[in-house]
Amino acid sequence: QSALTQPASVSGSPGQSITISCTGTTSDVGGYDYVSWHRQHPGKAPKVMIYDVSNRPSGVSYRFSGSKSGSTASLTISGLQVEDEADYYCSSYTSTRILVFGTGTKVTVL
Amino acid sequence: EVQLEESGGAVVQPGGSLRLSCAASGFAFHDDTMHWVRQVPGKGLEWVSLIDWDGGTTHYVDSVKGRFTISRDNSKNSLYLQMNSLRTEDTALYYCAKGRLTWVQSWGQGTMVTVLS
Numbered sequence: 001q002s003a004l005t006q007p008a009s010v011s012g013s014p015g016q017s018i019t020i021s022c023t024g025t026t027s028d029v030g031g032y033d034y035v036s037w038h039r040q041h042p043g044k045a046p047k048v049m050i051y052d053v054s055n056r057p058s059g060v061s062y063r064f065s066g067s068k069s070g071s072t073a074s075l076t077i078s079g080l081q082v083e084d085e086a087d088y089y090c091s092s093y094t095s096t097r098i099l100v101f102g103t104g105t106k107v108t109v110l
Numbered sequence: 111e112v113q114l115e116e117s118g119g120a121v122v123q124p125g126g127s128l129r130l131s132c133a134a135s136g137f138a139f140h141d142d143t144m145h146w147v148r149q150v151p152g153k154g155l156e157w158v159s160l161i162d163w164d165g166g167t168t169h170y171v172d173s174v175k176g177r178f179t180i181s182r183d184n185s186k187n188s189l190y191l192q193m194n195s196l197r198t199e200d201t202a203l204y205y206c207a208k209g210r211l212t213w214v215q216s217w218g219q220g221t222m223v224t225v226l227s
Contacts, residue, residue: 001171001172003154003156032212034212034213036213036214038155038214040155045205045217045218045219045220046155046205046214046217047217048213048214048215048216051213051215052212052213057215089154089155091155091157091213091214093211093212093213096169097169097211098157098160098169098170098171099145099157099160099212099213099214100157101147101154101155101156101157102154103154104154104155
């Protein structure tokens with residue numbers, strides 16, 4: 001099972017919106033509505049921001065939203081803030097009943 | 111508050127064995143699917159294994175099949191990962207996590223495994 005493909009880096013200025021893509025295949029992202037997104041600050045454990053493509057866990061800011069089209073999922077962060085600077089990973093359930101993570105995207109707030 | 115505390119990480123030689131443990135609290139452990147996810151320092155996340163609520167279903171990433179065994183003891187709110195025939199490429203920070211069969215919901219802080227000859 002190959003890692004899902006994410007851009008290595010995305011940047012934006014405070015207040016702007018950015019979108020991170022996560023591309024898989026019909027055996028993972030395209031086949032199931034089970035994409036999640038995780039944020040990881042340096043030296044810290046990851047934290048889930050979105051699950052089941054577009055659902056926000058309790059306590060996660062409304063500025064985070066998720067969507068999917070075909071085999072590509074997307075995470076949009078609106079009203080970018082300094083604290084959003086981190087690594088972001090997508091994850092998907094797969095046809096072999098395992099999970100797979102994306103390659104990771106470093107978000108920089110300019 | 112969900113708490114997941116991993117332990118058991120160490121430095122071990124190639125071919126050696128190690129057993130990781132994860133003590134869970136703050137939630138109904140017996141209801142949740144549990145996962146192990148690893149991360150080479152400075153690199154990305156790699157999902158390793160999952161076990162469903164009663165241990166009846168387990169899955170592994172291909173690279174650890176036949177070498178790693180996931181298990182749980184619901185009476186002790188504990189998750190385990192028995193790691194045999196360790197390789198240098200198994201060196202990573204190992205996270206214990208709770209969730210569902212389809213996603214990871216909460217993460218521990220991790221325990222470091224170093225396989226070094």
